[in-house]
Amino acid sequence: MAVEWAPPAYAGFAGREGFDTPTVVALLVAAPVKAAFLWLILRAPARGPLDRREKALRGVLYLAVADSLVLWYPIALLPDAVDTAFQLALWAAIDVLFLLVIRWRSGMLRAAAGAMFAVELVVMTDDLLDDLDLPELGAGGIVAPILMLGGVAGILITVIGQWRDGRWSRGTLTAGWLSVGVHALVLPLDILLDTTPGDGLAVSVLMEAVTLVSTVWIAATAREMPKEDRLADLPPARQRAIRVAVAAVAVLPVIAQIHPEQAAHLTHTGWSMDCYDRPSFGDLKPEERDAAFLCLARSRDGGVPPIFPDSLSDQGVLSYARALCRAKDRDEQTAILTRAGSARPAWGADPWDLVYVCPEIIGATHPELLRSTAEKKAAGDAYLAERNASCRDPWPRTKGVVQATATYFLFADGDAGYLVHDPGDPAAGEAAERATDKVYDDSAGIGVARSAVLIGHVEDVIDLCLTVKALRTAPPRRTAGWDQVNEVPIVSRSGRLTVPEMGDGEVGAGAPMPNLAIAGKGRYRLRVYVRVGEAGEEHLVVVFPGASRKRVELKRWTAR
Structure with missing residues:
Protein backbone atom coordinates (compact mmCIF):
# COMPACT_ATOMS: atom_id res chain seq x y z
CA MET A 1 0.00 0.00 0.00
CA ALA A 2 2.87 2.37 0.71
CA VAL A 3 4.22 1.73 -2.79
CA GLU A 4 0.87 2.22 -4.47
CA TRP A 5 0.03 5.39 -2.58
CA ALA A 6 3.30 7.03 -3.57
CA PRO A 7 3.13 9.89 -6.10
CA PRO A 8 4.80 9.38 -9.53
CA ALA A 9 8.51 8.61 -9.51
CA TYR A 10 9.50 12.07 -10.73
CA ALA A 11 7.31 13.91 -8.20
CA GLY A 12 10.21 14.16 -5.78
CA PHE A 13 12.02 16.37 -8.26
CA ALA A 14 9.01 18.35 -9.48
CA GLY A 15 7.56 19.04 -6.04
CA ARG A 16 10.54 19.68 -3.78
CA GLU A 17 8.97 22.90 -2.55
CA GLY A 18 5.60 21.26 -1.92
CA PHE A 19 2.74 20.10 -4.11
CA ASP A 20 0.15 22.46 -5.51
CA THR A 21 -3.51 22.17 -4.49
CA PRO A 22 -4.65 19.99 -7.43
CA THR A 23 -1.88 17.48 -6.72
CA VAL A 24 -2.72 17.35 -3.00
CA VAL A 25 -6.40 16.77 -3.81
CA ALA A 26 -5.48 14.09 -6.36
CA LEU A 27 -3.31 12.27 -3.79
CA LEU A 28 -6.09 12.38 -1.20
CA VAL A 29 -8.62 11.03 -3.72
CA ALA A 30 -6.25 8.39 -5.09
CA ALA A 31 -5.38 7.01 -1.68
CA PRO A 32 -8.82 5.45 -0.84
CA VAL A 33 -9.31 4.41 -4.47
CA LYS A 34 -6.01 2.53 -4.47
CA ALA A 35 -6.75 1.09 -1.04
CA ALA A 36 -10.06 -0.29 -2.31
CA PHE A 37 -8.38 -1.74 -5.38
CA LEU A 38 -5.64 -3.35 -3.29
CA TRP A 39 -8.27 -4.86 -0.97
CA LEU A 40 -9.79 -6.55 -4.03
CA ILE A 41 -6.41 -7.61 -5.40
CA LEU A 42 -5.22 -9.17 -2.13
CA ARG A 43 -8.33 -11.25 -1.50
CA ALA A 44 -7.56 -14.94 -1.01
CA PRO A 45 -8.00 -17.27 -4.02
CA ALA A 46 -11.25 -19.21 -4.17
CA ARG A 47 -10.96 -22.86 -3.23
CA GLY A 48 -11.82 -25.62 -5.62
CA GLN A 257 -11.37 17.75 -23.65
CA ILE A 258 -14.27 19.71 -25.19
CA HIS A 259 -13.90 23.43 -24.57
CA PRO A 260 -16.78 25.89 -24.65
CA GLU A 261 -16.72 28.40 -27.50
CA GLN A 262 -15.86 31.29 -25.21
CA ALA A 263 -12.78 29.50 -23.82
CA ALA A 264 -9.38 29.88 -25.43
CA HIS A 265 -8.97 26.77 -27.58
CA LEU A 266 -5.33 26.74 -28.67
CA THR A 267 -4.55 24.34 -31.49
CA HIS A 268 -1.24 25.98 -32.38
CA THR A 269 0.94 28.36 -30.44
CA GLY A 270 4.07 30.25 -31.39
CA TRP A 271 6.13 27.46 -29.80
CA SER A 272 4.55 24.55 -31.70
CA MET A 273 7.18 22.42 -33.44
CA ASP A 274 5.27 22.38 -36.74
CA CYS A 275 5.06 26.19 -36.91
CA TYR A 276 8.61 26.98 -37.95
CA ASP A 277 8.12 26.60 -41.69
CA ARG A 278 5.89 28.85 -43.80
CA PRO A 279 4.11 26.58 -46.28
CA SER A 280 3.04 27.91 -49.67
CA PHE A 281 -0.69 28.49 -49.94
CA GLY A 282 -0.97 26.28 -53.02
CA ASP A 283 0.61 23.34 -51.17
CA LEU A 284 -2.06 23.25 -48.47
CA LYS A 285 -5.41 21.51 -48.48
CA PRO A 286 -8.38 23.75 -47.62
CA GLU A 287 -8.68 22.20 -44.17
CA GLU A 288 -5.00 22.95 -43.41
CA ARG A 289 -5.04 26.69 -44.14
CA ASP A 290 -6.54 27.90 -40.87
CA ALA A 291 -3.90 25.97 -38.89
CA ALA A 292 -1.13 27.54 -40.99
CA PHE A 293 -2.45 31.03 -40.21
CA LEU A 294 -2.76 30.25 -36.50
CA CYS A 295 0.93 29.33 -36.49
CA LEU A 296 1.89 32.62 -38.12
CA ALA A 297 -0.48 34.67 -35.99
CA ARG A 298 1.10 33.42 -32.76
CA SER A 299 4.70 33.17 -33.98
CA ARG A 300 7.42 34.88 -31.94
CA ASP A 301 10.15 34.11 -34.46
CA GLY A 302 13.08 36.50 -34.11
CA GLY A 303 11.75 37.89 -30.84
CA VAL A 304 8.96 39.77 -32.64
CA PRO A 305 5.66 39.99 -30.72
CA PRO A 306 2.87 37.83 -32.16
CA ILE A 307 0.02 39.33 -34.16
CA PHE A 308 -2.54 38.00 -31.66
CA PRO A 309 -2.11 37.15 -27.95
CA ASP A 310 -2.16 33.56 -26.71
CA SER A 311 -5.17 34.40 -24.54
CA LEU A 312 -7.32 34.71 -27.68
CA SER A 313 -9.00 31.51 -28.83
CA ASP A 314 -8.50 29.99 -32.28
CA GLN A 315 -12.03 31.00 -33.16
CA GLY A 316 -11.33 34.57 -32.07
CA VAL A 317 -8.09 34.78 -34.03
CA LEU A 318 -9.74 33.56 -37.23
CA SER A 319 -12.68 35.92 -36.76
CA TYR A 320 -10.41 38.96 -36.35
CA ALA A 321 -8.27 37.78 -39.29
CA ARG A 322 -11.29 37.73 -41.63
CA ALA A 323 -12.17 41.22 -40.41
CA LEU A 324 -8.62 42.32 -41.29
CA CYS A 325 -9.13 40.95 -44.80
CA ARG A 326 -12.13 43.26 -45.24
CA ALA A 327 -10.42 46.32 -43.76
CA LYS A 328 -10.22 49.25 -46.18
CA ASP A 329 -6.91 50.70 -45.00
CA ARG A 330 -4.13 50.38 -42.44
CA ASP A 331 -5.94 52.55 -39.91
CA GLU A 332 -8.91 50.18 -39.88
CA GLN A 333 -6.54 47.22 -39.44
CA THR A 334 -4.93 49.00 -36.49
CA ALA A 335 -8.34 49.49 -34.84
CA ILE A 336 -9.20 45.79 -35.32
CA LEU A 337 -5.90 44.62 -33.85
CA THR A 338 -6.28 46.99 -30.92
CA ARG A 339 -9.67 45.43 -30.09
CA ALA A 340 -8.08 41.98 -30.36
CA GLY A 341 -5.42 42.90 -27.79
CA SER A 342 -2.48 42.69 -30.21
CA ALA A 343 0.93 43.72 -28.91
CA ARG A 344 1.68 45.42 -32.25
CA PRO A 345 -1.56 46.88 -33.63
CA ALA A 346 0.16 49.65 -35.63
CA TRP A 347 1.95 47.06 -37.78
CA GLY A 348 -1.27 45.83 -39.35
CA ALA A 349 -1.33 42.47 -41.14
CA ASP A 350 0.41 41.54 -44.39
CA PRO A 351 -1.31 39.96 -47.42
CA TRP A 352 1.08 36.98 -47.41
CA ASP A 353 -0.23 36.11 -43.92
CA LEU A 354 -3.92 36.80 -44.51
CA VAL A 355 -4.01 34.79 -47.75
CA TYR A 356 -4.47 31.60 -45.68
CA VAL A 357 -7.82 32.75 -44.25
CA CYS A 358 -9.30 34.79 -47.14
CA PRO A 359 -7.68 33.68 -50.43
CA GLU A 360 -10.64 34.96 -52.44
CA ILE A 361 -9.94 38.52 -51.24
CA ILE A 362 -6.13 38.54 -51.20
CA GLY A 363 -5.84 36.55 -54.42
CA ALA A 364 -7.76 39.22 -56.33
CA THR A 365 -4.94 41.74 -55.81
CA HIS A 366 -1.99 39.39 -55.17
CA PRO A 367 -2.52 36.30 -57.36
CA GLU A 368 1.12 35.29 -56.94
CA LEU A 369 0.42 34.48 -53.27
CA LEU A 370 -1.90 31.62 -54.30
CA ARG A 371 0.90 29.66 -55.97
CA SER A 372 2.31 26.36 -54.78
CA THR A 373 6.02 25.80 -54.24
CA ALA A 374 6.33 24.21 -57.68
CA GLU A 375 4.47 27.12 -59.29
CA LYS A 376 6.69 29.63 -57.47
CA LYS A 377 9.80 27.84 -58.68
CA ALA A 378 8.51 27.70 -62.25
CA ALA A 379 7.66 31.42 -62.15
CA GLY A 380 11.07 32.23 -60.69
CA ASP A 381 12.86 30.13 -63.31
CA ALA A 382 10.87 31.81 -66.08
CA TYR A 383 11.71 35.25 -64.69
CA LEU A 384 15.42 34.42 -64.49
CA ALA A 385 15.40 33.01 -68.02
CA GLU A 386 13.73 36.17 -69.32
CA ARG A 387 16.18 38.45 -67.52
CA ASN A 388 19.20 36.43 -68.61
CA ALA A 389 17.94 36.44 -72.20
CA SER A 390 17.89 40.26 -72.15
CA CYS A 391 21.70 40.30 -71.70
CA ARG A 392 23.96 39.84 -74.74
CA ASP A 393 27.60 38.79 -75.10
CA PRO A 394 29.48 42.03 -75.97
CA TRP A 395 32.34 40.00 -77.58
CA PRO A 396 30.46 37.35 -79.55
CA ARG A 397 33.39 36.67 -81.91
CA THR A 398 35.91 36.14 -79.11
CA LYS A 399 35.14 32.72 -77.69
CA GLY A 400 36.50 31.95 -74.27
CA VAL A 401 37.66 28.55 -73.09
CA VAL A 402 34.74 28.91 -70.71
CA GLN A 403 32.24 31.75 -70.63
CA ALA A 404 28.76 32.75 -69.48
CA THR A 405 26.37 35.69 -69.78
CA ALA A 406 23.67 36.41 -67.22
CA THR A 407 21.97 39.09 -65.16
CA TYR A 408 23.70 39.76 -61.84
CA PHE A 409 21.22 40.79 -59.13
CA LEU A 410 22.32 43.19 -56.39
CA PHE A 411 20.67 44.16 -53.12
CA ALA A 412 17.77 46.49 -53.81
CA ASP A 413 18.85 48.85 -51.00
CA GLY A 414 22.39 49.18 -52.26
CA ASP A 415 25.27 46.78 -52.78
CA ALA A 416 28.99 47.38 -53.21
CA GLY A 417 29.18 45.13 -56.27
CA TYR A 418 30.03 41.54 -57.15
CA LEU A 419 32.97 39.27 -56.42
CA VAL A 420 35.34 37.37 -58.64
CA HIS A 421 37.02 35.11 -56.08
CA ASP A 422 38.51 31.75 -55.19
CA PRO A 423 35.82 30.02 -53.08
CA GLY A 424 38.27 27.24 -52.17
CA ASP A 425 40.76 29.59 -50.53
CA PRO A 426 40.87 28.89 -46.75
CA ALA A 427 40.95 32.67 -46.24
CA ALA A 428 38.16 33.40 -48.77
CA GLY A 429 35.96 35.21 -46.24
CA GLU A 430 38.76 37.44 -45.03
CA ALA A 431 39.83 38.22 -48.61
CA ALA A 432 36.27 39.18 -49.57
CA GLU A 433 36.04 41.57 -46.58
CA ARG A 434 39.33 43.26 -47.50
CA ALA A 435 38.27 43.61 -51.13
CA THR A 436 34.97 45.18 -50.05
CA ASP A 437 36.78 47.69 -47.84
CA LYS A 438 39.16 48.64 -50.66
CA VAL A 439 36.49 49.17 -53.30
CA TYR A 440 35.37 52.40 -51.60
CA ASP A 441 38.91 53.80 -51.67
CA ASP A 442 39.54 53.03 -55.34
CA SER A 443 38.67 55.60 -57.99
CA ALA A 444 37.76 52.83 -60.44
CA GLY A 445 35.54 51.09 -57.89
CA ILE A 446 37.56 47.85 -57.89
CA GLY A 447 38.85 46.36 -54.64
CA VAL A 448 41.70 43.84 -54.87
CA ALA A 449 42.74 41.44 -52.07
CA ARG A 450 44.82 38.57 -53.59
CA SER A 451 42.24 35.81 -54.19
CA ALA A 452 39.23 38.15 -54.27
CA VAL A 453 38.34 41.12 -56.45
CA LEU A 454 35.19 43.12 -55.75
CA ILE A 455 33.93 45.03 -58.80
CA GLY A 456 31.60 47.91 -58.06
CA HIS A 457 28.81 49.28 -60.25
CA VAL A 458 29.09 52.83 -61.54
CA GLU A 459 25.34 53.60 -61.63
CA ASP A 460 22.71 53.29 -58.90
CA VAL A 461 21.28 49.98 -60.16
CA ILE A 462 19.81 46.83 -58.65
CA ASP A 463 21.04 44.52 -61.41
CA LEU A 464 23.44 44.55 -64.35
CA CYS A 465 24.37 42.42 -67.35
CA LEU A 466 27.53 40.41 -66.69
CA THR A 467 29.62 38.40 -69.15
CA VAL A 468 32.65 36.41 -67.97
CA LYS A 469 35.25 34.81 -70.25
CA ALA A 470 38.44 32.85 -69.56
CA LEU A 471 41.16 33.08 -72.24
CA ARG A 472 44.54 31.37 -72.48
CA THR A 473 46.35 34.60 -73.45
CA ALA A 474 45.77 38.31 -73.02
CA PRO A 475 43.22 39.61 -75.58
CA PRO A 476 43.57 42.93 -77.47
CA ARG A 477 42.61 45.96 -75.43
CA ARG A 478 39.46 46.88 -77.44
CA THR A 479 38.46 49.83 -75.32
CA ALA A 480 36.23 51.41 -77.95
CA GLY A 481 32.60 51.52 -76.92
CA TRP A 482 33.38 51.08 -73.24
CA ASP A 483 33.25 53.76 -70.55
CA GLN A 484 35.87 52.24 -68.25
CA VAL A 485 38.49 49.48 -68.62
CA ASN A 486 40.83 48.31 -65.84
CA GLU A 487 43.15 45.34 -65.36
CA VAL A 488 44.09 43.96 -61.93
CA PRO A 489 45.88 40.87 -60.53
CA ILE A 490 44.14 37.94 -58.84
CA VAL A 491 45.41 34.67 -57.36
CA SER A 492 43.80 31.24 -57.36
CA ARG A 493 45.03 29.11 -54.45
CA SER A 494 42.71 26.16 -55.03
CA GLY A 495 42.48 26.17 -58.82
CA ARG A 496 39.12 27.96 -58.90
CA LEU A 497 37.95 31.46 -59.77
CA THR A 498 34.28 32.21 -60.20
CA VAL A 499 31.40 34.60 -59.55
CA PRO A 500 28.78 33.80 -56.86
CA GLU A 501 25.49 32.50 -58.21
CA MET A 502 22.05 33.38 -56.93
CA GLY A 503 20.96 30.74 -54.44
CA ASP A 504 17.88 30.90 -52.28
CA GLY A 505 18.52 34.59 -51.64
CA GLU A 506 18.16 37.63 -53.87
CA VAL A 507 21.83 38.32 -54.73
CA GLY A 508 24.06 36.66 -57.30
CA ALA A 509 24.28 35.67 -60.94
CA GLY A 510 21.05 34.40 -62.45
CA ALA A 511 22.81 31.51 -64.24
CA PRO A 512 25.63 29.07 -63.39
CA MET A 513 29.05 30.67 -63.55
CA PRO A 514 32.10 28.70 -64.85
CA ASN A 515 35.52 28.21 -63.28
CA LEU A 516 37.67 30.91 -64.81
CA ALA A 517 40.99 29.53 -63.48
CA ILE A 518 41.57 27.42 -66.62
CA ALA A 519 45.28 26.96 -65.89
CA GLY A 520 44.75 25.71 -62.33
CA LYS A 521 46.42 27.25 -59.30
CA GLY A 522 48.48 30.37 -59.82
CA ARG A 523 48.37 34.03 -60.79
CA TYR A 524 45.93 35.55 -63.28
CA ARG A 525 45.07 38.90 -64.76
CA LEU A 526 41.49 40.16 -64.56
CA ARG A 527 40.32 42.80 -67.04
CA VAL A 528 37.03 44.57 -66.35
CA TYR A 529 35.07 46.42 -69.07
CA VAL A 530 32.17 48.66 -67.95
CA ARG A 531 29.65 50.71 -69.92
CA VAL A 532 26.24 52.25 -69.36
CA GLY A 533 23.71 52.49 -72.18
CA GLU A 534 20.10 51.96 -73.11
CA ALA A 535 20.32 48.31 -71.98
CA GLY A 536 21.48 49.45 -68.56
CA GLU A 537 24.87 48.81 -67.01
CA GLU A 538 26.99 46.13 -68.71
CA HIS A 539 30.15 44.45 -67.41
CA LEU A 540 32.60 42.21 -69.23
CA VAL A 541 35.15 40.32 -67.10
CA VAL A 542 38.03 38.64 -68.94
CA VAL A 543 40.43 36.35 -67.00
CA PHE A 544 43.73 34.99 -68.40
CA PRO A 545 47.01 33.71 -66.91
CA GLY A 546 49.49 36.41 -66.00
CA ALA A 547 52.16 36.92 -63.34
CA SER A 548 52.09 40.73 -63.25
CA ARG A 549 50.96 42.29 -59.97
CA LYS A 550 50.37 45.75 -61.43
CA ARG A 551 47.07 47.55 -61.74
CA VAL A 552 46.59 49.04 -65.20
CA GLU A 553 44.00 51.64 -66.15
CA LEU A 554 43.27 51.15 -69.85
CA LYS A 555 40.41 53.66 -69.98
CA ARG A 556 39.26 56.07 -67.31
CA TRP A 557 35.59 56.69 -66.53
CA THR A 558 34.39 60.06 -67.77
CA ALA A 559 31.30 61.48 -66.10
CA ARG A 560 28.47 62.27 -68.53
Missing part, protein backbone atom coordinates in the same frame (compact mmCIF):
# COMPACT_ATOMS: atom_id res chain seq x y z
CA PRO A 49 -10.31 -28.19 -7.94
CA LEU A 50 -8.01 -26.96 -10.72
CA ASP A 51 -6.51 -28.94 -13.58
CA ARG A 52 -2.91 -28.51 -14.72
CA ARG A 53 -3.64 -25.74 -17.22
CA GLU A 54 -5.81 -23.78 -14.79
CA LYS A 55 -3.12 -23.97 -12.11
CA ALA A 56 -0.55 -22.70 -14.62
CA LEU A 57 -2.83 -19.82 -15.68
CA ARG A 58 -3.49 -18.83 -12.05
CA GLY A 59 0.26 -18.83 -11.38
CA VAL A 60 1.22 -16.59 -14.33
CA LEU A 61 -1.70 -14.24 -13.63
CA TYR A 62 -0.55 -13.77 -10.02
CA LEU A 63 2.98 -13.24 -11.36
CA ALA A 64 1.57 -10.45 -13.56
CA VAL A 65 -0.12 -8.95 -10.48
CA ALA A 66 3.14 -9.08 -8.54
CA ASP A 67 4.95 -7.44 -11.45
CA SER A 68 2.37 -4.65 -11.57
CA LEU A 69 2.65 -3.94 -7.83
CA VAL A 70 6.23 -4.68 -6.81
CA LEU A 71 8.47 -6.48 -9.31
CA TRP A 72 8.48 -3.61 -11.80
CA TYR A 73 10.85 -1.66 -9.54
CA PRO A 74 13.77 -4.11 -9.34
CA ILE A 75 13.27 -5.08 -12.99
CA ALA A 76 13.48 -1.40 -13.99
CA LEU A 77 17.03 -1.35 -12.57
CA LEU A 78 18.06 -3.91 -15.20
CA PRO A 79 18.66 -3.21 -18.93
CA ASP A 80 15.53 -2.44 -20.95
CA ALA A 81 15.92 -5.65 -22.95
CA VAL A 82 15.53 -7.74 -19.77
CA ASP A 83 12.23 -6.06 -18.89
CA THR A 84 10.93 -6.41 -22.47
CA ALA A 85 11.93 -10.09 -22.66
CA PHE A 86 10.25 -10.78 -19.29
CA GLN A 87 7.03 -9.10 -20.40
CA LEU A 88 7.07 -10.98 -23.72
CA ALA A 89 7.52 -14.36 -22.01
CA LEU A 90 4.93 -13.58 -19.32
CA TRP A 91 2.19 -12.46 -21.69
CA ALA A 92 2.93 -15.16 -24.23
CA ALA A 93 2.23 -17.71 -21.48
CA ILE A 94 -0.91 -15.86 -20.34
CA ASP A 95 -2.29 -15.55 -23.89
CA VAL A 96 -1.72 -19.23 -24.70
CA LEU A 97 -3.29 -20.36 -21.43
CA PHE A 98 -6.27 -18.03 -21.96
CA LEU A 99 -6.92 -19.78 -25.26
CA LEU A 100 -6.71 -23.21 -23.58
CA VAL A 101 -8.55 -22.54 -20.30
CA ILE A 102 -11.45 -20.24 -21.18
CA ARG A 103 -14.50 -22.02 -22.57
CA TRP A 104 -15.05 -19.74 -25.54
CA ARG A 105 -18.06 -21.69 -26.88
CA SER A 106 -17.25 -20.30 -30.35
CA GLY A 107 -14.44 -21.24 -32.71
CA MET A 108 -14.67 -17.83 -34.38
CA LEU A 109 -14.28 -16.02 -31.05
CA ARG A 110 -11.30 -18.18 -30.07
CA ALA A 111 -9.68 -17.49 -33.47
CA ALA A 112 -10.25 -13.74 -33.08
CA ALA A 113 -8.69 -13.87 -29.61
CA GLY A 114 -5.70 -15.77 -30.98
CA ALA A 115 -5.24 -13.19 -33.75
CA MET A 116 -5.31 -10.26 -31.29
CA PHE A 117 -2.89 -12.05 -28.96
CA ALA A 118 -0.57 -12.71 -31.91
CA VAL A 119 -0.55 -9.04 -32.92
CA GLU A 120 0.27 -8.02 -29.37
CA LEU A 121 3.14 -10.51 -29.13
CA VAL A 122 4.53 -9.52 -32.55
CA VAL A 123 4.68 -5.88 -31.50
CA MET A 124 6.35 -6.81 -28.20
CA THR A 125 8.87 -8.91 -30.15
CA ASP A 126 9.61 -5.92 -32.36
CA ASP A 127 10.15 -3.84 -29.23
CA LEU A 128 12.59 -6.44 -27.91
CA LEU A 129 14.54 -6.39 -31.19
CA ASP A 130 14.79 -2.63 -30.89
CA ASP A 131 16.13 -2.88 -27.33
CA LEU A 132 18.73 -5.43 -28.52
CA ASP A 133 19.76 -3.16 -31.43
CA LEU A 134 18.77 -5.87 -33.90
CA PRO A 135 16.93 -5.36 -37.22
CA GLU A 136 13.28 -4.66 -36.44
CA LEU A 137 10.23 -6.04 -38.19
CA GLY A 138 9.53 -2.73 -39.91
CA ALA A 139 6.65 -1.54 -37.75
CA GLY A 140 8.36 1.82 -37.16
CA GLY A 141 6.21 4.62 -35.79
CA ILE A 142 3.02 2.52 -35.75
CA VAL A 143 4.25 0.29 -32.93
CA ALA A 144 2.60 2.28 -30.13
CA PRO A 145 -0.83 2.60 -31.81
CA ILE A 146 -0.86 -1.10 -32.77
CA LEU A 147 0.16 -2.13 -29.25
CA MET A 148 -2.55 0.06 -27.73
CA LEU A 149 -5.31 -1.10 -30.11
CA GLY A 150 -4.19 -4.72 -29.95
CA GLY A 151 -4.18 -4.59 -26.15
CA VAL A 152 -7.67 -3.07 -26.04
CA ALA A 153 -9.04 -5.61 -28.54
CA GLY A 154 -7.36 -8.51 -26.71
CA ILE A 155 -8.87 -7.53 -23.34
CA LEU A 156 -12.28 -6.94 -24.92
CA ILE A 157 -12.40 -10.39 -26.53
CA THR A 158 -11.07 -12.04 -23.36
CA VAL A 159 -13.82 -10.46 -21.25
CA ILE A 160 -16.42 -11.63 -23.76
CA GLY A 161 -14.93 -15.12 -23.52
CA GLN A 162 -15.13 -15.01 -19.72
CA TRP A 163 -18.78 -13.96 -19.95
CA ARG A 164 -19.58 -16.85 -22.28
CA ASP A 165 -17.59 -19.25 -20.04
CA GLY A 166 -19.83 -18.50 -17.03
CA ARG A 167 -17.27 -19.06 -14.25
CA TRP A 168 -16.44 -15.45 -13.48
CA SER A 169 -18.59 -13.11 -11.41
CA ARG A 170 -20.19 -9.94 -12.59
CA GLY A 171 -17.68 -7.96 -10.53
CA THR A 172 -14.77 -9.56 -12.40
CA LEU A 173 -16.45 -8.90 -15.74
CA THR A 174 -17.08 -5.30 -14.69
CA ALA A 175 -13.40 -4.90 -13.82
CA GLY A 176 -12.59 -6.28 -17.26
CA TRP A 177 -14.89 -3.81 -19.00
CA LEU A 178 -13.40 -0.98 -16.96
CA SER A 179 -9.94 -2.18 -17.96
CA VAL A 180 -10.97 -1.95 -21.62
CA GLY A 181 -12.13 1.63 -21.00
CA VAL A 182 -8.92 2.56 -19.23
CA HIS A 183 -6.76 1.22 -22.07
CA ALA A 184 -8.89 3.01 -24.65
CA LEU A 185 -8.50 6.29 -22.77
CA VAL A 186 -4.70 6.19 -22.48
CA LEU A 187 -4.28 8.57 -25.43
CA PRO A 188 -6.92 11.14 -24.29
CA LEU A 189 -5.45 11.08 -20.77
CA ASP A 190 -1.97 11.68 -22.19
CA ILE A 191 -3.32 14.65 -24.14
CA LEU A 192 -4.95 15.94 -20.95
CA LEU A 193 -1.61 15.58 -19.18
CA ASP A 194 0.15 17.59 -21.90
CA THR A 195 -2.44 20.38 -21.93
CA THR A 196 -3.00 20.69 -18.18
CA PRO A 197 -1.46 23.89 -16.76
CA GLY A 198 1.35 23.38 -14.27
CA ASP A 199 3.50 20.29 -13.84
CA GLY A 200 0.71 17.77 -14.53
CA LEU A 201 1.32 15.76 -11.34
CA ALA A 202 -2.39 15.69 -10.45
CA VAL A 203 -3.31 13.98 -13.72
CA SER A 204 -0.41 11.53 -13.35
CA VAL A 205 -1.58 10.54 -9.87
CA LEU A 206 -5.13 9.93 -11.06
CA MET A 207 -3.90 7.99 -14.10
CA GLU A 208 -1.85 5.65 -11.89
CA ALA A 209 -4.84 5.08 -9.64
CA VAL A 210 -7.23 4.36 -12.51
CA THR A 211 -4.85 1.96 -14.29
CA LEU A 212 -4.88 -0.31 -11.20
CA VAL A 213 -8.29 -1.57 -12.37
CA SER A 214 -6.46 -3.78 -14.90
CA THR A 215 -4.57 -5.41 -12.04
CA VAL A 216 -7.87 -5.88 -10.19
CA TRP A 217 -9.28 -7.73 -13.23
CA ILE A 218 -6.21 -9.96 -13.57
CA ALA A 219 -6.25 -10.82 -9.85
CA ALA A 220 -10.01 -11.51 -9.89
CA THR A 221 -9.62 -13.74 -12.96
CA ALA A 222 -7.00 -15.79 -11.12
CA ARG A 223 -8.98 -15.85 -7.86
CA GLU A 224 -12.24 -17.19 -9.37
CA MET A 225 -10.63 -19.83 -11.58
CA PRO A 226 -12.28 -22.88 -9.86
CA LYS A 227 -15.86 -21.62 -10.00
CA GLU A 228 -18.06 -23.73 -12.28
CA ASP A 229 -21.02 -21.35 -12.35
CA ARG A 230 -21.27 -17.61 -12.46
CA LEU A 231 -22.04 -16.01 -9.13
CA ALA A 232 -25.50 -14.68 -8.48
CA ASP A 233 -26.25 -11.35 -10.09
CA LEU A 234 -25.82 -8.25 -8.02
CA PRO A 235 -28.87 -6.38 -6.76
CA PRO A 236 -30.37 -4.02 -9.40
CA ALA A 237 -29.29 -0.92 -7.46
CA ARG A 238 -25.66 -2.04 -7.44
CA GLN A 239 -25.88 -2.99 -11.11
CA ARG A 240 -27.06 0.54 -11.96
CA ALA A 241 -24.29 2.04 -9.84
CA ILE A 242 -21.69 -0.05 -11.65
CA ARG A 243 -23.07 0.98 -15.06
CA VAL A 244 -22.95 4.62 -14.04
CA ALA A 245 -19.33 4.21 -12.88
CA VAL A 246 -18.32 2.51 -16.14
CA ALA A 247 -20.02 5.23 -18.17
CA ALA A 248 -18.33 7.95 -16.10
CA VAL A 249 -14.86 6.42 -16.63
CA ALA A 250 -15.47 6.16 -20.37
CA VAL A 251 -17.18 9.49 -21.03
CA LEU A 252 -16.04 12.12 -18.53
CA PRO A 253 -12.35 12.32 -19.67
CA VAL A 254 -13.55 12.81 -23.25
CA ILE A 255 -16.01 15.53 -22.21
CA ALA A 256 -13.20 17.27 -20.33
